[in-house]
Amino acid sequence: MKDIANLVGMYMKTTAKSWFQYRVDTVLKSLAVFLRESTEIIVIYFTLLKFKELNGWDIYEMLFLYSLIFLTYGIMIIFFTGLRDFGSTVRSGSFDRFLLRPRGELFQIIFVNSDWFAAVGHGSLGVVLFLVSAGRVGISWTPALALYYIFSIAGGVLIQGAVFLFLASLNFFLLETGSLKELLYYNMRRFAGYPISIFHRFIQFLMIYVMPFAFVNYFPAQYFLRKSDINAFPEIFMHITPAVGAVMYLFAYLFWRYSLRFYKSSGN
Amino acid sequence: MKKRNPLSPYFAYAKKCFLNRSAYRFDHLMNILSTCLQIFIFWEIYRALYGNKTQVDGITITMLTTNFVLSAGLGAVFCPDDYFLPGKIWDGSISTELLRPISFKGRMIAENAGNALFNLIFRFAPICIIAAVFIGLCPPAGLLHALCFLVSAFLGWGVLWAISFAVQMTAFWLINIWSILTIKNVFVRVLSGSMIPLWFMPDWMHKIIAFTPFSSIYFTPVQIYLGQLSFEEIALRCTIQLVWIIFIYAIGDILWKKGQKKLVVQGG
Amino acid sequence: MSFIEVSKVSKTFRVSKRQAGVTGMIANLFVPKYEKRKAVKDVSFSINEGEMVGFIGPNGAGKSTTIKMLSGILYPDSGEIKVDGYIPYKQRKSYVSRIGVVFGQKSQLQWDLPVIDSFELLKAIYRVPDKVYRNNLERFTEMLDMNAFINQPVRQLSLGQRMRADIAAALIHSPEIVFFDEPTIGVDVVGKERIRNFIRELNRQDNVTMIFTTHDMQDIEKTCDRLIIIDEGSKVYDGSLQGIRKKYSTLRQLDVEFADDVEIQPINDVKIVNMEQNKKRFVFESREVRINELMNTLLNKYNVKDISISEPEIESIIRKIYNRD
Numbered sequence: 106m107k108d109i110a111n112l113v114g115m116y117m118k119t120t121a122k123s124w125f126q127y128r129v130d131t132v133l134k135s136l137a138v139f140l141r142e143s144t145e146i147i148v149i150y151f152t153l154l155k156f157k158e159l160n161g162w163d164i165y166e167m168l169f170l171y172s173l174i175f176l177t178y179g180i181m182i183i184f185f186t187g188l189r190d191f192g193s194t195v196r197s198g199s200f201d202r203f204l205l206r207p208r209g210e211l212f213q214i215i216f217v218n219s220d221w222f223a224a225v226g227h228g229s230l231g232v233v234l235f236l237v238s239a240g241r242v243g244i245s246w247t248p249a250l251a252l253y254y255i256f257s258i259a260g261g262v263l264i265q266g267a268v269f270l271f272l273a274s275l276n277f278f279l280l281e282t283g284s285l286k287e288l289l290y291y292n293m294r295r296f297a298g299y300p301i302s303i304f305h306r307f308i309q310f311l312m313i314y315v316m317p318f319a320f321v322n323y324f325p326a327q328y329f330l331r332k333s334d335i336n337a338f339p340e341i342f343m344h345i346t347p348a349v350g351a352v353m354y355l356f357a358y359l360f361w362r363y364s365l366r367f368y369k370s371s372g373n
Numbered sequence: 374m375k376k377r378n379p380l381s382p383y384f385a386y387a388k389k390c391f392l393n394r395s396a397y398r399f400d401h402l403m404n405i406l407s408t409c410l411q412i413f414i415f416w417e418i419y420r421a422l423y424g425n426k427t428q429v430d431g432i433t434i435t436m437l438t439t440n441f442v443l444s445a446g447l448g449a450v451f452c453p454d455d456y457f458l459p460g461k462i463w464d465g466s467i468s469t470e471l472l473r474p475i476s477f478k479g480r481m482i483a484e485n486a487g488n489a490l491f492n493l494i495f496r497f498a499p500i501c502i503i504a505a506v507f508i509g510l511c512p513p514a515g516l517l518h519a520l521c522f523l524v525s526a527f528l529g530w531g532v533l534w535a536i537s538f539a540v541q542m543t544a545f546w547l548i549n550i551w552s553i554l555t556i557k558n559v560f561v562r563v564l565s566g567s568m569i570p571l572w573f574m575p576d577w578m579h580k581i582i583a584f585t586p587f588s589s590i591y592f593t594p595v596q597i598y599l600g601q602l603s604f605e606e607i608a609l610r611c612t613i614q615l616v617w618i619i620f621i622y623a624i625g626d627i628l629w630k631k632g633q634k635k636l637v638v639q640g641g
Numbered sequence: 642m643s644f645i646e647v648s649k650v651s652k653t654f655r656v657s658k659r660q661a662g663v664t665g666m667i668a669n670l671f672v673p674k675y676e677k678r679k680a681v682k683d684v685s686f687s688i689n690e691g692e693m694v695g696f697i698g699p700n701g702a703g704k705s706t707t708i709k710m711l712s713g714i715l716y717p718d719s720g721e722i723k724v725d726g727y728i729p730y731k732q733r734k735s736y737v738s739r740i741g742v743v744f745g746q747k748s749q750l751q752w753d754l755p756v757i758d759s760f761e762l763l764k765a766i767y768r769v770p771d772k773v774y775r776n777n778l779e780r781f782t783e784m785l786d787m788n789a790f791i792n793q794p795v796r797q798l799s800l801g802q803r804m805r806a807d808i809a810a811a812l813i814h815s816p817e818i819v820f821f822d823e824p825t826i827g828v829d830v831v832g833k834e835r836i837r838n839f840i841r842e843l844n845r846q847d848n849v850t851m852i853f854t855t856h857d858m859q860d861i862e863k864t865c866d867r868l869i870i871i872d873e874g875s876k877v878y879d880g881s882l883q884g885i886r887k888k889y890s891t892l893r894q895l896d897v898e899f900a901d902d903v904e905i906q907p908i909n910d911v912k913i914v915n916m917e918q919n920k921k922r923f924v925f926e927s928r929e930v931r932i933n934e935l936m937n938t939l940l941n942k943y944n945v946k947d948i949s950i951s952e953p954e955i956e957s958i959i960r961k962i963y964n965r966d
Contacts, residue, residue, distance in 0.1 A: 126548075127549035129547050130547060130549040130550060131552075133552035133553065133556070134552045137556050137559075138555070140555070140559045141555050141558070141559050144559055144562055144568065147563055148563070148568050148569045151573065151574060151575070151578075152569060154575060155429075156422045156429075159418075159422055160421050279399060280399070280400075281399065282400075284401075284403035284404045285399075285400075285403045287404070288404075288406055288407035292411055292414075295414075296414045299418055303421035304414065304417050305413075305417055308414060308417065
């Protein structure tokens with residue numbers, strides 16, 4: 106344990122030192138991430154400024170919906186930057202080096218390049234959105250609700266972590282997976298900011314069964330807000346986010362273990 | 374002595390980029406799918422926002438879709454390589470690159486042009502066809518408007534390229550400029566109208582946007598395509614595009630010259 | 642049972658075939674073609690503790706793939722690899738703490754940070770005890786003459802300096818086996834010599850087993866006792882450096898300097914190469930042409946100023962083995 110803590114400390118120190126070789130960029134990093142992620146919020150803000158409401162959701166309810174995405178993503182990305190960038194790690198041959206070191210592959214991927222500043226950018230956006238919206242959407246907080254909220258966040262973190270882990274595993278089979286991630290993850294996330302009830306059945310199916318963003322924000326948010334459009338979905342969906350997360354992560358992990366032996370190494 | 378065409382090395386670079394792109398086949402198909410999905414979801418959101426209305430402020434849904442498809446399509450064509458110079462500064466290869474007997478800037482343009490041509494044929498065209506078949510697009514306002522659209526779109530590429538060029542030059546001083554590039558891209562995405570139609574921006578935003586080059590990138594060509602501008606206005610807007618290109622390029626060029634001097638002083 | 646045992650190992654890759662030209666590219670976009678390429682075919686060899694073995698072969702012969710299987714990065718498709726009782730790709734974590742790997746083309750140092758920071762990080766990764774670390778660091782700094790740049794960011798080092806630092810980094814945990822993949826690539830002559838000396842020294846002092854791949858025959862001649870040649874995935878030679886001369890070198894060459902610029906009439910089974918001024922080189926197989934007959938012919942027919950017999954360089958012998966010359 107002490108050994109692990111020591112090594113994690115060393116990794117963090119090394120990463121931080123590298124960053125501070127480029128002070129301007131590092132200082133700007135959180136701001137850049139904050140702005141980049143706000144793009145979607147700005148779009149929603151201007152759109153609702155013009156149209157007032159979307160299928161019965163007003164601006165604060167929309168922001169509450171969105172805040173769940175950023176909080177979960179912010180927590181997830183503290184650990185999973187390495188998996189997000191795993192494609193380039195494989196292509197550049199750096200994964201060879203991980204395999205040559207007497208430490209777990211996942212452990213190294215997670216801790217070698219943790220992106221704390223980006224996580225601050227994401228997380229703080231989530232917190233800001235939560236603070237702005239939570240008081241204005243008529244939630245009366247009780248300990249039980251708070252517990253539900255915490256479990257939902259944990260579930261949301263696991264769901265997205267599982268997706269990242271799964272997509273990273275695909276790098277052992279495919280030359281380039283960046284745009285698959287763009288398609289399945291970032292694209293869907295952009296639209297998870299809207300209540301899924303406005304979408305075509307097919308998109309709803311994707312958001313629930315393929316890339317289950319609906320469990321990250323829509324269903325947990327509906328547990329608090331109870332907008333009428335929830336009636337189109339089974340009641341149970343509002344309660345299973347943590348379970349969905351746990352199961353998905355387990356499967357993703359098993360797939361990762363299985364895929365590892367197909368690693369081809371590059372440079373030949 | 375056979376006289377060599379002085380432009381031939383640049384054509385070679387452009388061709389190399391064009392051909393390289395075909396290696397990432399899977400990635401490419403995902404990209405198209407990704408853009409189509411974005412367009413589809415965008416269309417869904419606006420259908421929900423419009424409800425029973427056929428138009429808002431004189432803008433129909435088909436016009437909105439056309440704006441979005443053309444912006445996304447042109448965005449897919451342009452995509453300048455923001456890391457062309459920063460990458461070479463970071464890994465130190467810039468000093469050898471500058472010794473080659475060809476213009477570095479010329480090569481930057483050539484490689485981007487090769488990419489753009491590939492994207493025009495294999496991304497822009499399929500995206501427009503798919504969108505036209507499944508969702509429906511406005512036809513160009515007239516033959517002359519279509520021609521002006523092409524000219525203006527070309528100039529839009531120039532504006533976007535010049536912005537990227539100028540921003541990349543800061544890498545001479547900061548080396549790592551991920552944050553600055555990210556912030557640049559936020560401005561491009563929000564203020565160019567590719568994510569939220571500029572028609573629906575509040576008036577105070579229009580005043581801000583008027584002082585920036587961003588609406589010259591996609592929105593000007595789109596407005597020409599839809600026939601929203603008279604021919605005098607078209608001439609004016611294209612001139613504005615040209616002025617932006619020259620102005621931004623000039624700034625970039627000054628930085629380029631100073632940056633090279635700095636490189637020489639430091640000895641790479 | 643030897644220290645390293647490789648028996649009948651094969652590895653196949655699926656590579657996408659690129660078709661030429663723009664039409665080929667379009668075809669490629671829609672109907673990709675793949676082909677199976679056997680990178681390593683049924684390769685077997687064994688290596689004893691403390692040996693220094695050179696692995697050579699043309700580009701794409703399967704050297705790197707073999708090294709990567711030996712170091713546990715790749716799974717072989719078939720066959721067995723055992724190193725001191727370990728199966729590298731199965732017992733990866735416990736195995737790799739006993740080996741060190743230097744990739745000449747790919748640094749493991751932290752690009753933006755001073756060299757010493759990379760060493761400190763490796764110390765933590767490999768759980769190197771303080772005392773061992775200090776000893777190694779001191780020793781390598783001296784042997785590789787790293788004092789001048791150990792506190793400089795890697796980004797600012799010359800290729801030779803970086804390579805020395807990389808070698809030290811691969812050895813900081815006192816590995817028992819070290820793999821060098823092109824350790825002198827791009828390094829200048831003095832730098833190469835320093836690296837070779839260090840490697841020899843280390844092998845002698847610590848009895849470290851070393852396996853090389855290189856394109857530079859000088860590397861092999863100056864460091865290794867034994868040579869394994871791989872071509873198109875198969876082992877074609879395994880033995881001493883001297884043995885290779887005996888076995889393959891039936892080629893002889895005769896360098897002759899003539900008094901004036903003469904036209905030499907063709908001679909059966911002899912290749913005539915023009916050299917500088919009036920010198921010519923006669924290359925032939927020793928079993929086809931008798932050297933004294935050839936010399937007689939030349940001395941009788943032409944005005945010869947000087948004559949000398951030489952053995953071809955090891956490099957040309959090896960090129961002949963590859964069948965590429």
